[in-house]
Amino acid sequence: DGLPKLVRMLAVEEVLIAIPSATGRQMRRITALCEQSGARFRTIPGMADLINGTVTIEQLRDVNIEDLLGREPIHLDLDPVRQQLTDKVVLVTGAAGSIGSELCAQLVHYKPRRLLCVDQDESALFFLEQKMIHSAVHVKSEYWVADVADRQRMRSLIGNAAVDCIFHTAAYKHVPMMETNTSEAVRNNIFGLMALIDVAEQCGCSDFLMISSDKAVNPTNVMGCTKRVCELIMAAKSNSKMLRVSVRFGNVLGSQGSVIPVLQEQIRKQRLVTVTHPDITRFFMTIPEAVSLVLQAFTVGKHGEILVLEMGQPMRIVDPARTLIRLCGKTEDDVEIVYTGLRKGEKLHEELFYASENASRTECDKVMRTSGKLISWPVLQEHLRELDGLVYPGTDSMIRKKLKEIVPEYVYFEESMPVEVPVAARVPGQESILRIIAATAGAND
16 A cells, blocks of 8 residues: 555655465556556566466566456366376367367376377467477377368378367357358358267267357357357257267457457557447456366266356456556556447347356356257258358358358347447557457457
8 A cells, every 4th residue: 555655755666566376356456556656567477387387587477367357267176077088088179279279288187098189270280289298298199280170081080099088179269250251150160060070979989078159149240150050059969979068158368369469469569459349348267267167067067068157247348458558567648548349240248148048057166057949950950951052152141141040049230230339539540550450359269
C-alpha cells in the first residue's frame, strides 16, 4: 500500500515484483499499485519456471498469462491418467499446435510405450521434435507429417503402430478465416474426423478423444458449426468397441493466434489495442488447464459424452486487455483501445451448453458432463453424404444451408441482425493495422 509513496520518496525508476507465488488476484492488486506509482515494473519468474528451464535466471517476465485469467487456475488430479496410459501406444493429431504440443509434453510423463506426433505443418513438427528431444528420452516418440483426412496414410500409421489411444486436436479453428474458407473447414474438420474415426475403428483403437469448442453451442460461424457436427458424429455414430468422448474448450489464453499474443504484439509495436466490442465476452482457460481437461476426460468420460471445464464467469475481452496494458508497464494514455466492430460470424457472448442439454457433475469436481438430443446415425449419415457432395462443387451458401439442416441452431451471417457497435476512433495507419489483425485475432485454440 505504501509503494506509490516510496517510489516518489526514493525516486525509484523500476520495480521488480519478486513474489512468484502471488495469486492472479494478488498480482492484479500489486500491479495496480505499481501503475499508480508511475515507475516501470516487471516480475521475476517463479522457481518452477527456472527448474523447468522455461526461463533463465537472467530473464524477467513482463506478463504471466495466469495474471489475466480473472480467477484462480484450476488444478486437476491426474494420477488416474497414469494407469490408463502407461505402456499404451498413443497418437496425437495436431501435435505441433499449442494444445497438441503441450499435450505431447505432458503425455511423456505417463510413460506410454510409443508416442506418435502427427501434424500437417512440417516446420512446426520439426520444432516440436527439437523441444521434445530431452523430455522424451524414456519414451519412443515419433514425428509424422500427415493429413488426418488421408485415410490411406493414417491407416498405415495407426495400423503399423497398433495405436491404442487417439487424442484428436487437429482442426481449422480461426473463425474469420474459416468464414471465407467454408469448403476447407468442412473437409478438414468434419470429414477429417470421419476418416480418422473409421480408420481408428478398423485398426482396433480402444479410445478416441476429440477437442471441440464452446463455439459449437448455438453457432454463428462455420468453424463452430463444423465442431457441432463433429460432436454429433462422435455421439451418434454406430457404436463400436472404441470409446469416443468430446471435450468443449473455451478460448485458450496464450495459444497460437489467440487474442492475448495478438494484443501483446499490438501493445509492443503499435501502441494500440483493438477489441471488436466493449461488451464482448469469452470463457477463458490456460493451456495447462486445457491439457488437464483433455487428460481428465480420458479417464472420466463415458461413450458419446461431451465434457466441459468449469471456467467461472465469462470475461469481457476488454478487461484482460486493460490488465495486459498495465502488466506491460503502460497506461491507457500510452496505449489506446480501439473498438472495431464485430466481424462476420462473431458472437457477443459464447455459451457452454445448449438449453436442451443436461449438464451434470463428474467424479472430478471441476469437470461437467453433458448430453442432449442426438440425430439418429442413419439420418446423420445421409446428411453427411449430401454435405460431402457439396464440399467443392457447391457454393458457400449451399454448404451453409446444408450445415443448418444438420444443426438447426446454426444462424449464419445473412440471417443475423446487425449489432450496433461504437465507431472506432481512427488513428493514422489504423486501416492497414486492422487488415493485418483481422487475419489473426479471434482464434479459438
